Amino acid sequence: MIPAILKSNLKGLSGEIAVPGDKSISHRSVMFGSIAQGKTAVTNFLPGEDCLSTIACFRKLGVSIEQEGNRVTVAGKGLEGLQEPADILDVGNSGTTIRLLMGILAGRPFHSVLIGDESIAKRPMTRVTAPLSLFGAQINGRNNGEFAPLSVQGRQLAGVTYELPVASAQVKSALLFAGMQAIGETVIIEPMKTRDHTERMIKQFGGEVETDGHTIRIKGGQTLTGAEIHVPGDISSAAFFLAAGAIVPNSEIKLKNVGLNPTRTGIIEVMHQMGAHISIEPYENGSAEPAGDITIRTSDLKGTVIEGELIPRLIDEIPIIALLATQAEGETVIKDAEELKVKETNRIDTVVDELSKLGADIIATEDGMVIRGKSHLSGGTVSSHGDHRIGMMLAVAAAISQGDVQLHQKEAISVSYPSFFEHFDSLIS
Ligand code: S3P
Numbered sequence: 001m002i003p004a005i006l007k008s009n010l011k012g013l014s015g016e017i018a019v020p021g022d023k024s025i026s027h028r029s030v031m032f033g034s035i036a037q038g039k040t041a042v043t044n045f046l047p048g049e050d051c052l053s054t055i056a057c058f059r060k061l062g063v064s065i066e067q068e069g070n071r072v073t074v075a076g077k078g079l080e081g082l083q084e085p086a087d088i089l090d091v092g093n094s095g096t097t098i099r100l101l102m103g104i105l106a107g108r109p110f111h112s113v114l115i116g117d118e119s120i121a122k123r124p125m126t127r128v129t130a131p132l133s134l135f136g137a138q139i140n141g142r143n144n145g146e147f148a149p150l151s152v153q154g155r156q157l158a159g160v161t162y163e164l165p166v167a168s169a170q171v172k173s174a175l176l177f178a179g180m181q182a183i184g185e186t187v188i189i190e191p192m193k194t195r196d197h198t199e200r201m202i203k204q205f206g207g208e209v210e211t212d213g214h215t216i217r218i219k220g221g222q223t224l225t226g227a228e229i230h231v232p233g234d235i236s237s238a239a240f241f242l243a244a245g246a247i248v249p250n251s252e253i254k255l256k257n258v259g260l261n262p263t264r265t266g267i268i269e270v271m272h273q274m275g276a277h278i279s280i281e282p283y284e285n286g287s288a289e290p291a292g293d294i295t296i297r298t299s300d301l302k303g304t305v306i307e308g309e310l311i312p313r314l315i316d317e318i319p320i321i322a323l324l325a326t327q328a329e330g331e332t333v334i335k336d337a338e339e340l341k342v343k344e345t346n347r348i349d350t351v352v353d354e355l356s357k358l359g360a361d362i363i364a365t366e367d368g369m370v371i372r373g374k375s376h377l378s379g380g381t382v383s384s385h386g387d388h389r390i391g392m393m394l395a396v397a398a399a400i401s402q403g404d405v406q407l408h409q410k411e412a413i414s415v416s417y418p419s420f421f422e423h424f425d426s427l428i429s
Pocket of ligand 1: 096195
């Protein structure tokens, strides 16, 4: 395939954009809508490939779902309404779909088979299959349940107490879906706080879940009722324009209706720490997921250290933070981020390799990376490696590169942000 030529050496970005709906919340709106009784109406749904894979899977499970752009209507018939799929369930590139779906299917009285693309086939599933087996679930997969394809024979589950070895909202959410169908109570203990969209949405659908610090409790046998869900803009998508606004000269960008759930706002804290001119106008609408407008201006940045409890709150933003760090004075150290190795790609390797090709001073470490700035990025030929967030980070890197940047596998971006380049072009002054 011929690589795409990206716009480089930009002189300024200005204007307003509303980034598309949050990916994590969009997935969950379809999942909860499908297992609830009655109609669920979703607005500002993200029509990216990952969330469309979730819709396709639930349709195969017998749920009637209408989707037109960013509006979705789900005709839920309750957990009991899900039917044995006649065909395999293909999750495409979506880790959230496969992992959360396992938690739902583990307790349904039928058989199903889950597959995904090349990247999904390499991602670890034992983190979900092992705790689900403690509930009594029967799941098989390649290499003793470690990898997809996975086959699930659903059965009656029993609640467990489980301490998560890794901070993962996907694993926590899968176990909450299992716990909701299990006999008795399920207690999940997180090593660090991770995104809590599942917990918030359970309540939106009339269910009960209790959170006390890092401990989450849920009772089995709950019935959920369809709801109206408005999905805020995805802060993980906004992150690319926050970075672009900070590092492209003469820029000022306003990002409208961005989700500001505190379990996701690590990027804002880090950018403040680095000296970025960010201002936030939160909306006072009392909705389940907080949101607001964010304005960013070109800023002089300085290096920082990112570690510990902050990592799960910005895990998907590390590729773009690495780019920011190349434009910051001094050293930036990212540690405690081994999880990057099991994302859509090994994001320690893909970030370091691709930014090095453009002339950045960046090295990989066992649990993160070290970046020294400020460096002038030259042109070069790079690849997303099929990873949407690497593709978008490289498009922002091109904007400040002096030479031409050619990007292989640009199409990966449609997984989470199909209108990314349209939005980017609308800001070029
Ligand atoms: C997600 C959780 C995170 C994140 C992923 C979406 C979710 O993964 O990286 O993009 O929707 O729950 P982990 O839970 O594996 O950290």
